Amino acid sequence: MTTQNQISGTPGLMSAPQVGRRSSIWHQIWKHRIEYLLISPFFIIFGIFHGYPLAFSIWLSFQRWQGIGEPRWFGLGNYERLLKSERIIGALGNTIIFLIILLPIIIGLTLVLATILNSPQIKGRKVLRVLYFLPYITSAVIVAIIFQLLLNNNSGWINGILEAVGIGRVGWLIEAWPARISVILMVLWGATGYNVLIMLGGLQGIPAELYDAASVDGADTIQKFFFVTVPMMRGVILFVGITTTIGLLNLFTQPWLLFSSSSGSGPDDATATLNTIQYSTAFQASRYGEAAALGFIIAILVIFATLIQLRLVRTAEA
Amino acid sequence: MAEMSAAIPQSQVVGQSRMPAFSRILVYLVLIMLGIFFMFPFYAMVIASFMPRNALNSITPTLWPNPFITSNYTALFSGEINPDLIVKTPFIRALFNSLAVAIGQTVPALLFTSLVGFVFAKRRFPGRNILFYCVLVTMMLPYQSTIVPFFLLMSRLGWINTFWPLWIPWWAPAWGVFLMRQFIAATIPDELIDAAAIDGASLLGMYWRIVLPLIGPITAVLGILNFMNAWNDFIYSNIVMNDPNMVTVPLLLNLFKGATLTVPEYGVMAAGSVIATIPLIIVFFVFQRWLIGGIMSGAIKA
Numbered sequence: 001m002t003t004q005n006q007i008s009g010t011p012g013l014m015s016a017p018q019v020g021r022r023s024s025i026w027h028q029i030w031k032h033r034i035e036y037l038l039i040s041p042f043f044i045i046f047g048i049f050h051g052y053p054l055a056f057s058i059w060l061s062f063q064r065w066q067g068i069g070e071p072r073w074f075g076l077g078n079y080e081r082l083l084k085s086e087r088i089i090g091a092l093g094n095t096i097i098f099l100i101i102l103l104p105i106i107i108g109l110t111l112v113l114a115t116i117l118n119s120p121q122i123k124g125r126k127v128l129r130v131l132y133f134l135p136y137i138t139s140a141v142i143v144a145i146i147f148q149l150l151l152n153n154n155s156g157w158i159n160g161i162l163e164a165v166g167i168g169r170v171g172w173l174i175e176a177w178p179a180r181i182s183v184i185l186m187v188l189w190g191a192t193g194y195n196v197l198i199m200l201g202g203l204q205g206i207p208a209e210l211y212d213a214a215s216v217d218g219a220d221t222i223q224k225f226f227f228v229t230v231p232m233m234r235g236v237i238l239f240v241g242i243t244t245t246i247g248l249l250n251l252f253t254q255p256w257l258l259f260s261s262s263s264g265s266g267p268d269d270a271t272a273t274l275n276t277i278q279y280s281t282a283f284q285a286s287r288y289g290e291a292a293a294l295g296f297i298i299a300i301l302v303i304f305a306t307l308i309q310l311r312l313v314r315t316a317e318a
Numbered sequence: 319m320a321e322m323s324a325a326i327p328q329s330q331v332v333g334q335s336r337m338p339a340f341s342r343i344l345v346y347l348v349l350i351m352l353g354i355f356f357m358f359p360f361y362a363m364v365i366a367s368f369m370p371r372n373a374l375n376s377i378t379p380t381l382w383p384n385p386f387i388t389s390n391y392t393a394l395f396s397g398e399i400n401p402d403l404i405v406k407t408p409f410i411r412a413l414f415n416s417l418a419v420a421i422g423q424t425v426p427a428l429l430f431t432s433l434v435g436f437v438f439a440k441r442r443f444p445g446r447n448i449l450f451y452c453v454l455v456t457m458m459l460p461y462q463s464t465i466v467p468f469f470l471l472m473s474r475l476g477w478i479n480t481f482w483p484l485w486i487p488w489w490a491p492a493w494g495v496f497l498m499r500q501f502i503a504a505t506i507p508d509e510l511i512d513a514a515a516i517d518g519a520s521l522l523g524m525y526w527r528i529v530l531p532l533i534g535p536i537t538a539v540l541g542i543l544n545f546m547n548a549w550n551d552f553i554y555s556n557i558v559m560n561d562p563n564m565v566t567v568p569l570l571l572n573l574f575k576g577a578t579l580t581v582p583e584y585g586v587m588a589a590g591s592v593i594a595t596i597p598l599i600i601v602f603f604v605f606q607r608w609l610i611g612g613i614m615s616g617a618i619k620a
Contacts, residue, residue: 038522042489134599140552142591148584149588189356198613201613260576292463295464
């Protein structure tokens with residue numbers, strides 16, 4: 001992407017002197033009419049179905065509207081009510097719990113697993129890579145069905161196994177902390193394989209000479225991991241950190257489908273997230289203004305978290 | 319960060335001394351345990367689909383189908399699952415709906431994103447950067463910020479219980495344009511485009527004869543991920559489809575799951591899950607090389 005000529009792709013035309021000096025912006029636009037024509041179907045759809053809803057959503061978040069009659073101006077009322085609501089505070093607390101537990105586990109587990117799977121000494125690593133990835137392609141609804149089959153209190157297979165080995169039954173789907181652990185397991189099950197692949201991609205970019213040099217200095221496997229792999233993977237680790245954080249701030253399908261009878265809230269609201277509350281506010285209670293406002297609160301959180309972590313990337317790279 | 323990087327040399331962890339037997343056994347033990355963690359739910363799904371209802375709801379579950387039955391599958395396809403179930407949609411109808419949603423969404427999306435990606439990558443015109451930034455900005459916004467107006471717009475258009483809400487809006491995916499643009503900018507030399515221009519090719523001609531034949535890998539990756547997301551979608555399908563004849567496979571299975579039966583029909587749900595997962599597993603294995611390569615190169619965002 002260097003010169004004008006290369007981009008426009010028509011050197012003959014472009015190097016010719018511009019038509020007079022009246023080459024206005026309109027002239028430029030007319031000259032590129034075919035480009036506009038080709039991208040216009042995309043941008044028409046994009047504008048109607050992505051741009052317009054965004055603007056509409058901002059407006060709606062300041063209205064009080066239940067889907068019937070005319071929306072009424074409500075100012076910051078929706079935001080005020082949401083930020084004071086105990087359910088919202090509780091859901092934020094749940095999200096923070098999920099983040100604190102899952103973020104280090106996902107990063108640590110996927111980095112270690114990728115390191116192992118990258119080692120040529122391990123046989124069958126290509127097969128393992130595929131096995132770990134398969135959950136990623138499974139529908140969340142199906143995952144929820146299987147997890148209910150495995151974790152339900154009376155006939156769940158896991159409780160059957162736990163009782164057989166003498167540990168006893170756990171109320172996976174009916175007690176607060178076990179319910180959170182169930183959601184955590186479900187997230188881990190789905191997300192690990194994908195992130196292992198990202199980490200593997202990063203590992204393959206580390207020059208082999210660095211490991212050779214470390215060997216010459218007498219470093220063992222563990223030392224190489226901490227003094228070569230981890231520093232070299234800083235960027236990839238932060239990338240996985242950012243996408244995982246965004247994913248967890250958007251956590252919805254796992255609690256919603258595992259605890260569908262309570263609209264995702266789970267026992268004692270232990271698994272409620274901002275998203276499960278938004279979905280039920282909009283599509284069960286039809287409180288559209290409030291749901292739109294909650295959507296923006298989630299968006300602000302996501303953007304804020306992304307900016308913080310991008311800041312970290314820049315500091316780390318400086 | 320998400321740039322499509324050219325082939326990265328495969329680094330071998332050379333010079334590494336051979337692991338002592340003890341730690342090697344430990345490593346394999348961890349790998350196998352994780353393998354069980356990732357495979358056991360699939361195992362449970364397949365096994366449960368051949369198990370009768372009373373065995374699945376027994377307080378002492380068995381890990382092997384005894385007796386082994388296939389009636390879960392026949393019940394699924396006949397729609398005659400349980401007299402107490404309100405939903406009678408035959409599974410084949412849901413399969414058809416899912417296929418229609420996934421194909422009708424993916425094929426036009428690939429066409430649009432490759433065309434727009436090409437124009438953004440290789441042409442310069444007034445407003446190009448602003449338009450591209452608009453696409454990038456919406457990529458950063460979570461879907462929650464627009465899902466409410468999305469639904470209201472669909473109701474206003476009278477599109478509830480039609481395929482349109484799951485087709486048209488998804489023909490313009492921001493991330494698809496972004497990835498196509500990155501790929502085309504990085505892999506197709508400007509000289510090729512220039513040469514075609516000298517030969518008098520039109521813009522559409524360049525796209526058709528030069529760009530399309532060269533974007534196979536990214537098209538495969540985007541196509542599979544798009545198909546997969548559409549096939550598995552719950553969040554959007556659930557709000558626009560409520561007619562039992564229009565439900566997709568995930569929605570139908572979810573209706574079975576949410577049905578207020580005193581004893582859930584896990585066997586039938588498992589059978590449906592097996593059938594819904596098989597096409598994806600086949601597609602995955604056919605395109606495995608591209609998909610895994612694409613994700614590993616950091617090109618694909620979740």
